Amino acid sequence: MRQDEVAQLLAGADDPGLFSAAAALTRENFGTDVYLRGVVEFSNHCRNNCRYCGLRAANGHVHRYRMSVDDVLACAHLARELSIGTIVVQSGDDFSYSRDDIGRIVAGAKADSDVAVTLSLGDRPEDELAYWRDCGADRYLLKIETFDEALYARCRPGLTVADRLNRLEALRRAGYEVGSGVITDLPGMTPEILAKDLLRLADLDLDMLAVGPFVPHPDTPFGHEAPGSILTAFRAMAILRLLAPLANIPSTSALNALRDGAREQGLTVGANVLMPSLTPENVSADYAIYPGKNAFRADARARVEAAREAVRRLGLTPSTAVGGSKRRHHVG
Ligand code: SAH
Ligand code: SF4
Numbered sequence: 001m002r003q004d005e006v007a008q009l010l011a012g013a014d015d016p017g018l019f020s021a022a023a024a025l026t027r028e029n030f031g032t033d034v035y036l037r038g039v040v041e042f043s044n045h046c047r048n049n050c051r052y053c054g055l056r057a058a059n060g061h062v063h064r065y066r067m068s069v070d071d072v073l074a075c076a077h078l079a080r081e082l083s084i085g086t087i088v089v090q091s092g093d094d095f096s097y098s099r100d101d102i103g104r105i106v107a108g109a110k111a112d113s114d115v116a117v118t119l120s121l122g123d124r125p126e127d128e129l130a131y132w133r134d135c136g137a138d139r140y141l142l143k144i145e146t147f148d149e150a151l152y153a154r155c156r157p158g159l160t161v162a163d164r165l166n167r168l169e170a171l172r173r174a175g176y177e178v179g180s181g182v183i184t185d186l187p188g189m190t191p192e193i194l195a196k197d198l199l200r201l202a203d204l205d206l207d208m209l210a211v212g213p214f215v216p217h218p219d220t221p222f223g224h225e226a227p228g229s230i231l232t233a234f235r236a237m238a239i240l241r242l243l244a245p246l247a248n249i250p251s252t253s254a255l256n257a258l259r260d261g262a263r264e265q266g267l268t269v270g271a272n273v274l275m276p277s278l279t280p281e282n283v284s285a286d287y288a289i290y291p292g293k294n295a296f297r298a299d300a301r302a303r304v305e306a307a308r309e310a311v312r313r314l315g316l317t318p319s320t321a322v323g324g325s326k327r328r329h330h331v332g
Pocket of ligand 1: 046091093121124141144145183215254
């Protein structure tokens with residue numbers, strides 16, 4: 001697809017055609033299966049200051065928490081009990097967890113069951129990424145957020161697109177299934193930037209591609225900016241499905257933060273993955289990347305059951321499979 005074609009679709013030139021083509025491609029490659037990933041948000045400490053994120057270091061209003069290695073492993077065990085094929089171990093960029101701490105989480109989870117382990121720990125050094133792969137980690141999720149240098153610098157002070165891209169390459173070299181993604185409607189993001197971002201993201205030829213709309217958090221510098229458009233996020237997801245038919249594409253919780261039910265709707269416009277939170281109820285509300293994140297106050301079992309029920313209501317099948325990259329099997 002050319003950039004002007006992507007731009008036209010993003011502007012709404014053919015929503016019915018776009019959404020039905022994306023849904024058809026998804027069904028062709030995944031049938032009715034929707035993969036579930038249980039997310040364990042084990043620390044909300046972060047050394048960075050991303051201007052969009054509620055967990056930024058400068059935000060003094062966050063009640064900070066850290067879970068122990070054993071508590072994370074208890075969540076991994078719960079995933080197994082609930083027949084969830086993948087856990088996503090996520091945190092702010094919290095370097096108080098050493099290479100070996102994370103290694104114990106990965107090795108422990110893999111020893112306990114055949115669950116796939118995705119790490120999403122931010123910008124950790126290459127030697128640590130390689131070590132965790134050796135411990136058994138299967139996947140790593142590191143969103144590029146945007147490829148536009150100026151916008152990136154405005155959103156993630158002190159950090160660069162080049163560094164993030166190098167890390168994605170390091171992950172690939174280490175043998176991970178690699179996921180990345182963008183935030184749509186970041187303050188200052190033009191339609192042209194988003195069109196370019198989607199094409200560049202697809203060009204990376206990754207295993208997972210995520211789109212989340214910007215959700216303003218009141219305790220951040222972007223707190224008074226306009227929220228992202230759900231429709232634009234849906235168009236971006238559908239375009240990515242056309243560009244990357246075999247990629248795993250989650251329907252993100254940021255959609256639900258903007259409108260209840262939007263996350264489920266995303267499964268009808270190209271997404272094939274849902275990521276319910278397995279984070280213990282006593283801390284999950286404090287993982288407030290944006291308002292409305294983990295707003296669904298229930299214990300992890302109830303959250304997972306609600307996600308499965310929502311999938312069934314759409315006539316789709318909540319899969320218990322590990323849901324590894326089809327792209328690899330077909331292309332690799
Ligand atoms: N610290 C790690 C992982 C946790 S943040 C990292 O940054 O990679 C996970 C994701 O939350 C980020 O990649 C970003 O895309 C998303 N995010 C943060 N604040 C957001 C906001 N206000 N609106 C939408 N997405 C946001
Ligand atoms: Fe930290 Fe990630 Fe939030 Fe940035 S997006 S402040 S790195 S948790």
